[in-house]
Amino acid sequence: MDHRFSLHRNVQQVLPLILSLTPIGFLFGIVAARHDWSLAGAALLSILGFSGSGQFVLFSLKDQNVGWLLSFGIILLINMRYIPMSIAAARPVKGSFLTRLMAAHCLCDEVFAIERPETSKWDRIACRLLIALCWTLGTIAGVVCVDLIPESVAEKLGRISFPASALLTLLALLRARDFTTLFPVRGKLGLLAAILASAVLYFVLGPRLFWLPGIAASFLLLSLSAKNVP
């Protein structure tokens, strides 16, 4: 496999992500504009606070008059999943402090899903920046076009979270398939056990609290299934 940097290959790789995320960025722009945010404010939030779900939750909490400190706690809780992701994705990205800082800030669920151990540093950085750029451009387009979109249509656009969720589920399935190729029998058992454990934790602890216990349980079960296998 060729590990040299190629913008064309990176664009091809992130195209499905761009197609499913840019409309959500657009929707976020509409939401921000409907909350009387300026173009600069919404764009800066997408660049400096690049967080996808966290950005939507921020407005939802403001609608419910939740205070800033509690909002911070809730959004932090939702984004705790990034901690193990960042640790796992950071080692291959070497370079200056600024490069590593930028690469770390632009890490998102979807890019994390397509990065492989063999993905080069520049490919990782290019994909992360492309996604962050498209998300921000989507936001800007949403703010600019807000007056052109009727309220009823904007409400229906809220349903476009499905393609992004389906994409993440598919990327997870593809990565799980790779794992079972490496560890055919025990891998499948480990995966099933990990899926069951995480689903149970999701229902018991709820969608905000299940992240760290779910990831820890999955890691443990997958590690056990991969134990002593060459």
Next chain:
Amino acid sequence: MSREEILGIVLLMCVSLIVRIVPALAPLPAFLSKQDKWEKIAPIAVLLNLGIYCTLSEIQSQPLPASIGMAVLAALFLAFRRCSILLTLGLASLAFFATVMLR
């Protein structure tokens, strides 16, 4: 920019700092750096939970359309070893939106 906009931006920047930047820039804890498995298995563990979160939250929000959409996705994934991401995603989304429209 208004005070609310500045506070919102700072809030999300702080979250990014805590959950993405600090873990990426801080040295890897010793107990993890000794495990070769960490880099290989942690991404799968995180993705698995992401997949579960996405599937269950979509189904909880719109039970029938999301169940049908995810079932189409799972069927295509199982039927074709080398499935096109765009095609699979397109067909699953089509099934989802068709169910939303028909209801």
